[in-house]
Amino acid sequence: MDIRRDLLDMPLIGADGEPMGRVDGVIASYTDGRPLRLVWVEIGGATFARRIHPRLERWTRALARRFSPSRGRVCRIPLSAIRTFGKRLKLRDDQAAWPAQVWERWLRHKVVERIPGS
Amino acid sequence: MKRLLHVALGILTSVGGFLEIGSIVTAMQAGAEFGFRLLWVVALGTLCAISLTEMAGRFSAVSQRTLGDALRERFGARVFGLVVLGVGVTSVLVLGAELTGLAIATELATGVSFRLWGLPIAFLVWLILWKGKFGVIEYGVAGLGLVTLSFLVAAFRVDPPGPAMAAGLLPSLPAEPDGRYWFLAVSILGATLTPYLFYFYSSGAIEDEWTIAELSANRIVAAVGMLFGGVLAGAVLVVAAMVMPDMRIEDYAALPLVLSRVFGRTGFWLFVASLWIGCLGAALEITLAITYLLAQGYNWRWGENLRPREAARFVLTYTALVAVGVCFTLAGVDALQLTNLAMALTAAVLPLALSPLLLLMNDRRYLGRHANGWLANGFAVVIVAVSLALAVVSIPLAIAGG
Helix, strand or coil, X not given: CCHHHHHCCCEEECCCCCEEEECCEEEEECCCCCCCEEEEEEECHHHHHHHHCHHHHHXXXXXXXXXXXXXXXXXXXXXXXXXXXXXXXXXXXXXXXHHHHHHHHHHHHHCHHHCCCC | CHHHHCHHHHHHHHHHHHCCHHHHHHHHHHHHHHCCCCHHHHHHHHHHHHHHHHHHHHHHHHHCCCHHHHHHHHHHHHHHHHHHHHHHHHHHHHHHHHHHHHHHHHHHHHCCCHHHHHHHHHHHHHHHHHHCCHHHHHHHHHHHXXXXXXXXHHHHHCCCCHHHHHHHCCCCCCCCCCHHHHHHHHHHHXXXXXXXXXXXXXXXXXXXXXXXXXXXXHHHHHHHHHHHHHHHHHHHHXXXXXXXXXXXXXXXXXCCHHHHHHHCHHHHHHHHHHHHHHHHHHHHHHHHHHXXXXXXXXXXXXXXXXXXXXXXXXXXXXXXXXXXXXXXXXXXXXXXXXXXXHHHHHHHHHHHHHHHHHHHCCCHHHHHHHCCCHHHHHHHHHHHHHHHHHHHHHHHHHHHHC
């Protein structure tokens, strides 16, 4: 697997076809003498910001800790939770990407549903 | 019949690209100050817009992806962030100009100051986005946008000299270095080749569920839609050249003269209606285009055909954009200066928006055998080169010529 081509920035789709964000980062483990092993993919504003500039990541993390409904919790999905790879990465179940949906749900319940006609 | 109706997407895109306050003002200023001499810039902009919208539609129909999706996937976080920043900031300025244009059209109709119209106008735009499905916006703006045909009728009515117009279609240099001439040339291209146009058209193709079967319809839609806008922008320039010669337009109150000097009082109302619907179409288009870009880049749920509660981040993003855009109107910013600045800055970010498009159009993983051929690539390279030249000269010209 080519991480840049096949994993990073690819869209994640829940079991029911719901968009779950994109792979903003990957986490690999390394043990002496063994090949690099991909363990998790990360979704989140701070991870995305890190790829632009480390300072932007610090700011984003600080803002998320203060204002995000998840209190800045990073969404990490084990690679084993991804059922299919390809143009879209399909998850086995939506639970794995639950934290990535926290803003969507919070804004829906706290803001959008309170506006008439939503 | 269904494929014929796709033309509505082309006309909506075109109304937002060619017949909004930016294009109307720059074409009028060009015609009034330089006669037919800048007509070639409108023609060049139209050809570029046809080519680029065809590419954007082909990309989405074949790959079943929007440009926003592919931008993030293919180029990663940094390039995506840079494009969002560049296109986003300039588009918010253009949105401010469009909302102000909409408020000005309402002031011209009612006599009540445009600043007081800021909030009702912003609410109207938001309400259309909140309640309207994509088809309603598409067919509504495309249908009402036909009022702008009055510019074409006016162009025939003023009976312009054919040879002079034909000469205007050939690129010409001013007799002596003239910053204003080039500033208006850059502004016209900036007003025509707005990057949000292509992101919007690409998303519209997905909203309308285009597939590879729509490729030939896409060619017709892009050509008819952009020609509709280009011919009308040219007509604005021609009429301004005939009825407002040697006039420097620096006050929006002078804008309706372009039609009222041809049709009298009816012309005034036709102008007000054209400006109103053009700015409304552009405001809807820009707001949606930037929202689409963000939603697709971060893979949120998106679409005008969803209920608002089904796409919370999508609807709140367009809500925030309208709220930011209307601040320019409420602050009473000079509409013409804001328009000219926004168009010059749009020209400055063009290479940033167009270079990824050119690379994507050659990526066979997305397009297979429908990737760009040598002709489309040659044309696209010329467009990117022109956009690079525009980027270099637009800022100094904005200071010198604006």
